[in-house]
Amino acid sequence: MQGPFKSVSLPWVLLIFIVVFHVEALKPHLLGRRSVARTSSQHRSVSYKTLYFDQQIDHFGFLEDGMFKQKYLVNDQHWHKNNGPILFYTGNEGDITWFCNNTGFMWDIAEELGAMLVFAEHRYYGESMPFKNESYSNAKYLNYLTSEQALADFAVLIKSLKTSLPGAQNSPVIAIGGSYGGMLAAWLRMKYPHVVIGALAASAPIWQFTDMVPCGDFYKIVSQDFANSGINCSKNIRRSWTAINSMSSTAEGLQWLSQEFGLCSPLQEEDINDFKAWLQETWVNLAMVDYPYEANFLQYLPRWPVKVVCTYLQFDTDVSDKQLLHGISQAVRVYYNYTGSAACLNVSETATGSLGIRGWFYQSCTEMVMPMCTDGFQDMFEPMAWNFQAFSDECYALFGVRPREDWAGTVYGGKNISAHSNIIFSNGGLDPWMSGGVTKSVSDSLVAILIPDGAHHLDLRFKNEDDPQSVVFARKLEVKYLKQWIKQNAGAQ
């Protein structure tokens, strides 16, 4: 099953492109393992106990009765032991320590709320492997990698914590998560409202599913970010695809491209789709992490990195292909080599089969089918229609399973979520994932908070002196709601 990720034969390149194309923007979360050390050394230090909880491998069937160790992190330094609240991070597709280190908001507000912090790892990521090293070895073992199983893990863990921790019996629990973790936080409140009194779902694209939002919105937002960050910036990126196609049509051009981009391995003709996918992913990632200060979420980057990138792409749109692609290569280096320590750039880096990537690929190939498309007019990318059947066929070839296009909408309610309560949906105006987010309040207690200057879940990061006012205000509002839920809960008991 690993083969396809490494193969470079033509069919697989196409396959990788399709899969990458449609899930690429979530991949940054999967790079957690590599980022933890650098990330944690950069921010205020956080300290926690690392614990493991015995979970059912299958919550929804009784034949598979095995258990596995779910990793979770706990800090109770500021916890008011007499039923003080618990802020519970619903871990997403990666190592939980990475999310723990990158969710400074919870650390910043723990004292004010007298809260315990818990970060729970998502099954099949980090150390939480249902079948240990074999977890990804076949479709049978992968069968328990679903969001429903993950939510059940969280619910069971929370119930156990409240029973076993002295003083926690009546502690109100609030789910907090970002991106896919934000979707899980919202869904945990929807499906287990007896377990969490509310949820903060940051940059959670719960509507990025079939027939809920236009498939092109995601890449439109990416393109707007670049268009707004420098003259001709998005136009030159749009032009670059033709220039690459043209350049790569000769052996000489391929050699020039390899040298210009300082690639670790020289480009072959059949690598061009990968190369373009890698560039496209780079622009997406930059839009996602367009933070107002130096940060190391995906890569170590300057403040407002898209602006910095665009300084290399401000030339007129009639320069030669080589001039244009020289600008692109300089721009890309902002992302991959801001520190100057990269000896060469690795085109296949974000497409290789690290565990996390495989996990998210599997989830995309089952429940998390997120249609994406581009048209080359409203966005700066090569046109690519959404083709569910082709996607399904690739998934079947990869994992032996087929995605169920409508299931996420059926199980989680799609756009009809008004029966629920106590969920904050926060979204950043610069974040491509806003395309699938809840950006208008649905009711008094299903509240949308917009952060116009915010990239991907900026609000969940540690506070910073360079934070725009919009995120300062958003966090204040979020804390206000958290306190309100806690107070309501106390009144109801």
Next chain:
Amino acid sequence: MQGPFKSVSLPWVLLIFIVVFHVEALKPHLLGRRSVARTSSQHRSVSYKTLYFDQQIDHFGFLEDGMFKQKYLVNDQHWHKNNGPILFYTGNEGDITWFCNNTGFMWDIAEELGAMLVFAEHRYYGESMPFKNESYSNAKYLNYLTSEQALADFAVLIKSLKTSLPGAQNSPVIAIGGSYGGMLAAWLRMKYPHVVIGALAASAPIWQFTDMVPCGDFYKIVSQDFANSGINCSKNIRRSWTAINSMSSTAEGLQWLSQEFGLCSPLQEEDINDFKAWLQETWVNLAMVDYPYEANFLQYLPRWPVKVVCTYLQFDTDVSDKQLLHGISQAVRVYYNYTGSAACLNVSETATGSLGIRGWFYQSCTEMVMPMCTDGFQDMFEPMAWNFQAFSDECYALFGVRPREDWAGTVYGGKNISAHSNIIFSNGGLDPWMSGGVTKSVSDSLVAILIPDGAHHLDLRFKNEDDPQSVVFARKLEVKYLKQWIKQNAGAQ
């Protein structure tokens, strides 16, 4: 796997007794197949289309990608085709035609509401077999028999109906069910509030789980029904167990018992636990169907059958064992031979492995763990403590699976359901299952309706001139809430 149900060796008698003891009172629903013909001929005739829907065998995993045919019945005679409401019966553990014929309330109100009626069969019952004739053949095939899968079936079917039926796109759907079907109706609203705008959960013991209600309440209610229906009635039943123990200690006594009760097979010493379980089940069933008019829900019975039974048990409590047991045998015949057509009584009848019984046994042995106990003081039965470990061991021996005692509470919220809305919980004061029901309103939209003179979901039956005022009033209130939800929904669109 079938063996145990038929074996009469001592360990299995004990096993059957334990399993029967704890689930017996739900078994009547399992007798549906036998009752359909008589039931439907008795009541107003109902007419419907019989349809089949392709369902996923496994909604919560992607490895098993097979489909099965779910049976459902539809009547749209009174439906207002422009988004008129759909009343959706969430089928429980038996043939759906039987529930259809025994849920006259839906037929009675269809015209007033301009409603379509849909009755959906529960997977693994009736004709809705995921693996056809093999569905019960091993633990692997049984693995998809859970309430979560059944709820997902209902949600998927409803979404499909609304898409495929012209005029139904904005039809508000209301879930209706009785007993386990009532639990499913309530849970469908809790878990899929985007699919059903509300639920009528009649006689639904959603709290009959570990640590939610005292395990002895169920049998206390049974006993009260008999105590209130005739002088010395429950006292003489309480005395009968000792009399049977004493009588069965000799071969002559066994022969006398067999003749006195007109049993089809003479009792052996090792049958005595079965015999007592059969009697106990008879009293439970009588309490459940203590309806105010002649009815044929489980058996063809006179009006107020418990009162009729008690006319045979009014003698002083110091009569001889033989006199006492003669009274018991007369009383039992009210249940088994009111029509006079039974040639003999079959002690093993309700304990043999009909498909439905096996299905409910499996559900009891996995999710639906409902602790029951007796003490012989507050109830009229032999003392029997609840022993989860013994129960679990028996389940493992029977099915190769072990029950998860806490799961139902974790997944469905236990007593903390206040975050939900639009559910009516109706309960009858004569119904033993009231022990696990919601008998006090939780909020303005989680409403409890009590029917003091009602047995098991009397409110769901066809209206009858002998209906007590309490059920007439309850049904009016139920219709009022249904209309209110429909109106609210129309206002929200």
